[in-house]
Amino acid sequence: MDSGVKKPGVTSSEVARRAGVSQSAVSRTFTPGASISPKTRAKVMDAAKELGYRPNAIARSLITNRSRIIAVVMAYLENLFYPDVLEELGRLLAKENYRLLLFTGQMDRDSDPVFDQLMQYRVDGIILASTTLSSHLSEECATAGIPVVLFNRTTERDAVSSVTTSNREGGRRIAEFLLAGGHKRFGYISGIESSSTNRDRFAGYREALAAAGHDDIVVGVGNYNRTEAEVAVRQMLGRSDRPDAIFVANDHMAVAVMDVARYEFGLNIPEDLSIVGYDDVGPARWTSYGITTMSQPLKRMVEATVGMLMGQIASGEIEAEHRILNGELVVRTSARLPKTGIVEADGRRIYKPSKA
Amino acid sequence: MDSGVKKPGVTSSEVARRAGVSQSAVSRTFTPGASISPKTRAKVMDAAKELGYRPNAIARSLITNRSRIIAVVMAYLENLFYPDVLEELGRLLAKENYRLLLFTGQMDRDSDPVFDQLMQYRVDGIILASTTLSSHLSEECATAGIPVVLFNRTTERDAVSSVTTSNREGGRRIAEFLLAGGHKRFGYISGIESSSTNRDRFAGYREALAAAGHDDIVVGVGNYNRTEAEVAVRQMLGRSDRPDAIFVANDHMAVAVMDVARYEFGLNIPEDLSIVGYDDVGPARWTSYGITTMSQPLKRMVEATVGMLMGQIASGEIEAEHRILNGELVVRTSARLPKTGIVEADGRRIYKPSKA
DNA sequence: ACCCATATTGCATACGAATGCAAAAATGCT
DNA sequence: AGCATTTTTGCATTCGTATGCAATATGGGT
Numbered sequence: 001m002d003s004g005v006k007k008p009g010v011t012s013s014e015v016a017r018r019a020g021v022s023q024s025a026v027s028r029t030f031t032p033g034a035s036i037s038p039k040t041r042a043k044v045m046d047a048a049k050e051l052g053y054r055p056n057a058i059a060r061s062l063i064t065n066r067s068r069i070i071a072v073v074m075a076y077l078e079n080l081f082y083p084d085v086l087e088e089l090g091r092l093l094a095k096e097n098y099r100l101l102l103f104t105g106q107m108d109r110d111s112d113p114v115f116d117q118l119m120q121y122r123v124d125g126i127i128l129a130s131t132t133l134s135s136h137l138s139e140e141c142a143t144a145g146i147p148v149v150l151f152n153r154t155t156e157r158d159a160v161s162s163v164t165t166s167n168r169e170g171g172r173r174i175a176e177f178l179l180a181g182g183h184k185r186f187g188y189i190s191g192i193e194s195s196s197t198n199r200d201r202f203a204g205y206r207e208a209l210a211a212a213g214h215d216d217i218v219v220g221v222g223n224y225n226r227t228e229a230e231v232a233v234r235q236m237l238g239r240s241d242r243p244d245a246i247f248v249a250n251d252h253m254a255v256a257v258m259d260v261a262r263y264e265f266g267l268n269i270p271e272d273l274s275i276v277g278y279d280d281v282g283p284a285r286w287t288s289y290g291i292t293t294m295s296q297p298l299k300r301m302v303e304a305t306v307g308m309l310m311g312q313i314a315s316g317e318i319e320a321e322h323r324i325l326n327g328e329l330v331v332r333t334s335a336r337l338p339k340t341g342i343v344e345a346d347g348r349r350i351y352k353p354s355k356a
Numbered sequence: 357m358d359s360g361v362k363k364p365g366v367t368s369s370e371v372a373r374r375a376g377v378s379q380s381a382v383s384r385t386f387t388p389g390a391s392i393s394p395k396t397r398a399k400v401m402d403a404a405k406e407l408g409y410r411p412n413a414i415a416r417s418l419i420t421n422r423s424r425i426i427a428v429v430m431a432y433l434e435n436l437f438y439p440d441v442l443e444e445l446g447r448l449l450a451k452e453n454y455r456l457l458l459f460t461g462q463m464d465r466d467s468d469p470v471f472d473q474l475m476q477y478r479v480d481g482i483i484l485a486s487t488t489l490s491s492h493l494s495e496e497c498a499t500a501g502i503p504v505v506l507f508n509r510t511t512e513r514d515a516v517s518s519v520t521t522s523n524r525e526g527g528r529r530i531a532e533f534l535l536a537g538g539h540k541r542f543g544y545i546s547g548i549e550s551s552s553t554n555r556d557r558f559a560g561y562r563e564a565l566a567a568a569g570h571d572d573i574v575v576g577v578g579n580y581n582r583t584e585a586e587v588a589v590r591q592m593l594g595r596s597d598r599p600d601a602i603f604v605a606n607d608h609m610a611v612a613v614m615d616v617a618r619y620e621f622g623l624n625i626p627e628d629l630s631i632v633g634y635d636d637v638g639p640a641r642w643t644s645y646g647i648t649t650m651s652q653p654l655k656r657m658v659e660a661t662v663g664m665l666m667g668q669i670a671s672g673e674i675e676a677e678h679r680i681l682n683g684e685l686v687v688r689t690s691a692r693l694p695k696t697g698i699v700e701a702d703g704r705r706i707y708k709p710s711k712a
Numbered sequence: 713a714c715c716c717a718t719a720t721t722g723c724a725t726a727c728g729a730a731t732g733c734a735a736a737a738a739t740g741c742t
Numbered sequence: 743a744g745c746a747t748t749t750t751t752g753c754a755t756t757c758g759t760a761t762g763c764a765a766t767a768t769g770g771g772t
Contacts, residue, residue, distance in 0.1 A: 009421070009478075011728055022752045027730055034730090037738090037750055057476040058423060059728035061414045063757045065365070069457075077439035078638070087433045090460040099473065101425075102458045104446040117455065120413040122365075144408075259643040282434070287615040288644040367758055378722045383760055390760090393720055393768090415758035419727045 010053040019047035030055045061122065070309065071123040073103045073114065073137070075130035079224065079252035081281045081296070082129065085151065088302040089127065096310055098124070115140050125309045127151055131195040131224070147312035149305050152296070154196045154322065161312070161320050163305045165327045167197050170294040171204025171247070173329050174276050177292075177351050178245045179212050180338030183274060186217050187236055187243035189253055191224040198224075198249055201278060205247055218243050222253045229253035230260050237265050237273075244273055245335070251277035251284045254291050258334065274335035280327075290333035297325050328352075366409040375403035386411045417478065426665065427479040429459045429470065429493070431486035435580065435608035437637045437652070438485065441507065444658040445483065452666055454480070471496050481665040483507055487551040487580070503668035505661050508652070510552045510678065517668070517676050519661045521683045523553050526650040527560025527603070529685050530632050533648075533707050534601045535568050536694030539630060542573050543592050543599035545609055547580040554580075554605055557634060561603055574599050578609045585609035586616050593621050593629075600629055601691070607633035607640045610647050614690065630691035636683075646689035653681050684708075 012026040019026070021040055028034035029044040047053075061067045070093055077083050086102070093100050101123060103114055115137055118126060126141055129151040138160045141148045150162035178186065186209055191198035206217060218239070220232030229248070236242065237260070248254035254277030261267045261275070269275060277284060280295035304323045312318050329351040331342055341353035368382040375382070377396055384390035385400040403409075417423045426449055433439050442458070449456050457479060459470055471493055474482060482497055485507040494516045497504045506518035534542065542565055547554035562573060574595070576588030585604070592598065593616070604610035610633030617623045617631070625631060633640060636651035660679045668674050685707040687698055697709035 009728090012730095013728080023729075024731080024752060025750090027728095028751090031730075035750060040750080054472060054475040056418075056478065056728055058414055058417045058478055059757090060730075061757095062412075062418055062728080062759095063730050065757075067414060072458075077433075077443050080436060080439070083433035083436070083439040083442075086439075086458070087460050090458060094459075094461070099477065100458045102428075102442070102446060102456045103450075104443050105450070116410060119410040121455065122412060122414055255642065263643045283639065286611065287619045365758090368760095369758080379759080380722060380761080381720090383758095384721090387760075391720060396720080412758050415727090416760075417727095418729095418758080419760050421727080 009056070010051045012053070012055070015044060015047045015051055015053045018051060019043045026053075065122070067122050067124055068097060069099045069101050069121060069123045071101045071103060071118050071121075071126045073126065073128050073130045075104070075132055077104060078226075079250065079279075079281070080283065081250070081252065081279045081298075084281070084298055085129065085302060088299060089306065092302055092306040096306065118146070119144060124313050125149070127305060127309065129153070131192050131197075142318065145318070147309055147318055149309050149312075151305050152197060152301070158322060159320050161308055161318075161322065163301050163308065163323045163325070164197070165294075165296050165301070165325050167200035168204035168207075170278065170327055170329075171201040171206075172208040173204075173351070174247050174278075174294060175205045175208035175212075176353060177329055177338060177341075178247070178274060178276065178335065179209070179214075180341060180353065181245070181274060181336040182338075183243075183245035183336070185241065185243040185245070186214055187246035188217050188219045189222045189229055189232055189236075189246060189248040189257060190219060191222060191249035191253070193221060193223075195224075201247075201249055222249065224250060224253065226253060226256040229256045233257045233260050234264065237261060237267070245276070246273065247276050247278075249278060251279045251281040251291055251293055253277075254293070254334075255283050255289055258289055258291070269334055270336045276329075276335050280330050284330075284332070292332045292335040293330055295327045295330050297327060300325055365412075366407045368409070368411070371400060371403045371407055371409045374407060375399045382409075383411075421478070423478050423480055424453060425455045425457050425477060425479045427457045427459060427474050427477075427482045429482065429484050429486045431460070431488055433460060434582075435606065435635075435637070436639065437606070437608065437635045437654075440637070440654055441485065441658060444655060445662065448658055448662040452662065474502070475500060480669050481505070483661055483665065485509070487548050487553075498674065501674070503665055503674055505665050505668075507661050508553060508657070514678060515676050517664055517678065519657050519664070519679045519681070520553070521650075521652045521657070521681050523556035524560035524563075526634065526683055526685075527557040527562075528564040529560075529707070530603050530634075530650060531561045531564030531568075532709060533685055533694060533697075534603070534630060534632065534691065535565070535570075536697060536709065537601070537630060537692040538694075539599075539601035539692070541597065541599040541601070542570055543602035544573050544575045545578045545585055545588055545592070545602060545604040545613060546575060547578060547605035547609070549577060549579075551580075557603075557605055578605065580606060580609065582609060582612040585612045589613045589616050590620065593617060593623070601632070602629065603632050603634075605634060607635045607637040607647055607649055609633075610649070610690075611639050611645055614645055614647070625690055626692045632685075632691050636686050640686075640688070648688045648691040649686055651683045651686050653683060656681055 013023045016023040016026045025040050026044050028036040029041050074082050090100050125147040127149055138148050142160050148160050154162040220236045222229030222232050248257050261273050267273045277291045277293035280293045284291035284293050331349040331351050341351055343350050343352050369379045372379040372382045381396050382400050384392040385397050430438050446456050481503040483505055494504050498516050504516050510518040576592045578585030578588050604613050614631055617629050623629045633647045633649035636649045640647035640649050687705040687707050697707055699706050699708050
């Protein structure tokens with residue numbers, strides 16, 4: 001109604017006075033599992049409702065040394081995969097009665113400010129989904145005793161937990177799929193080259209191609225960025241010996257790649273050029289693109305991430321764990337089909353070659 | 357290095373002891389503008405660095421009654437517009453030295469849990485970008501004395517601040533554009549019907565069309581949701597008197613609409629059907645879609661939102677303010693062009709009819 | 713060197729809730 | 743009813759920092 005009022009801030013003592021009990025009783029009423037009789041609890045509840053009391057989470061945190069806040073660090077949200085992750089994280093964390101403090105933006109080498117924030121707010125845990133500052137920041141947090149889980153990436157020194165999918169397998173699977181599709185010349189549009197996901201996906205791709213005698217992959221650097229991917233693929237398709245199959249390190253870039261191929265080079269997909277992506281993100285399913293792509297089981301990944309974090313928080317033990325989930329190669333229309341190996345599974349078509 | 361360590365938690369007293377000063381001195385060292393000599397400040401800083409001290413924001417909040425946390429409530433992130441907003445919000449809030457606590461997910465009528473959280477954490481302000489629970493929640497917060505700014509929506513009772521674009525103007529402009537393009541029959545795919553943005557956009561559209569003698573707009577309900585938009589447009593295009601121009605309440609749905617029109621009905625865009633969207637979100641710029649759309653000046657909107665919030669927090673006065681910014685009709689390839697009125701502006705084509 | 717104005721410093725307390733401990737009340741058992 | 747046991751309750755203290763106030767140190771002017 002009227003404005004200008006400063007925060008009233010009803011305190012537990014006020015409620016206590018009103019209910020004719022001690023402040024302790026009020027505290028216990030709002031502390032699950034505390035020793036309190038139903039009778040006083042009811043009295044307190046009434047008083048609390050009348051005054052509009054809510055326990056002050058800040059004060060509670062101070063004494064319990066638990067903020068019930070989880071920091072989520074995400075470099076950029078341009079790639080729809082991350083907003084999806086974020087939403088799912090929000091849902092699961094809320095279910096566990098945790099809040100989500102979000103940090104976005106590039107903070108590169110200079111991760112200190114972020115780290116400062118994290119420390120200052122005494123967050124109970126950190127979910128790191130930023131390629132750029134993973135290694136540095138994660139170590140700092142780990143030594144500070146804050147549980148950290150890397151999402152969709154790992155570091156060399158595996159002292160810090162992570163949740164990923166089998167990227168190497170994925171890269172390999174894609175190579176096999178393209179080989180089975182009869183492609184002759186192979187390209188790769190990379191993500192950020194130093195990122196673990198990029199390295200692993202490419203490694204698998206290259207291995208499997210090499211095993212089939214293809215050592216000359218045409219590589220362009222996209223840095224997980226639309227514009228750079230466009231530049232890279234433009235150059236790649238301008239070559240005289242242009243590839244007839246390109247694995248793009250994620251769907252976000254694959255979309256851009258398809259647009260360039262079609263509208264700048266007039267290529268038909270998949271007749272002239274096959275594209276395979278990674279993530280199975282929203283736009284990959286849109287009819288205009290229909291990207292054949294390695295799916296990442298987002299829900300299970302998030303579930304694992306939150307689960308691991310909760311475990312570490314509860315136990316106080318920070319034991320590094322690496323959970324690797326499996327994706328599937330979802331077959332759509334952006335790549336030529338192999339003669340065999342495509343199976344139907346709950347409404348989707350999956351490439352699953354029968355290992356002979 | 358070694359795990360299992362509980363949070364060490366260096367306190368200001370420890371730093372004080374080490375530096376040979378009082379705890380107050382430490383506090384003042386970390387409080388900008390406090391009275392402290394350069395000499396002691398230096399001593400404190402040294403000690404702090406050695407011990408790895410960071411002020412405990414929780415404890416600070418308790419006494420200052422300022423959490424330096426802003427809550428952002430966003431219903432869903434599926435529409436890329438919102439992740440973009442979120443990223444920009446993160447940037448600006450960080451610049452103001454505020455943290456961003458994110459709440460996502462549908463919470464409909466039952467907004468109480470969210471409200472509880474907000475109150476419990478004593479957030480300094482709230483940015484509401486969720487259509488569904490705007491009106492209810494915003495009132496509660498306003499009466500609780502917490503500054504609230506509605507982002508991209510308003511409520512009837514205008515006691516709470518908001519930042520929007522001139523949606524009605526936008527709808528009108530779109531109608532004028534389509535009329536000038538020589539279209540004969542008009543359709544509309546709505547967002548959530550009760551939302552202020554939807555109402556205003558449609559109102560403007562309808563007004564301008566009515567003024568030109570078109571009273572029979574074909575309407576389908578999309579609820580800002582891809583799937584529902586698909587169903588709606590499928591039905592709309594199946595009619596014998598199908599429209600040759602459709603205004604879709606946002607780009608997120610417009611993309612789905614275009615896919616249905618092209619791939620299910622075999623229509624050519626814009627020859628057979630013109631589509632106009634709203635927001636000018638990422639995919640609208642992708643070549644496959646090239647959506648002609650009313651842009652929303654995202655950066656300026658976010659800037660205004662943060663600015664207003666900061667103002668209210670600083671002054672303690674919660675005076676409702678309604679900032680309405682202007683967008684532009686960005687012309688691309690999804691709609692037939694009028695003969696006149698299209699101008700070039702920093703790399704984009706804009707529809708700007710010269711008022712005769 | 714002395715005095716006064718100003719800049720620093722430390723002391724003590726406050727913020728709001730949680731919790732160990734001991735006192736008080738409620739319960740069970742014979 | 744009487745005693746032992748368990749459950750509830752209140753008291754007092756604690757978390758880590760900020761801040762009003764009084765005490766002290768610093769500096770400038772003569």
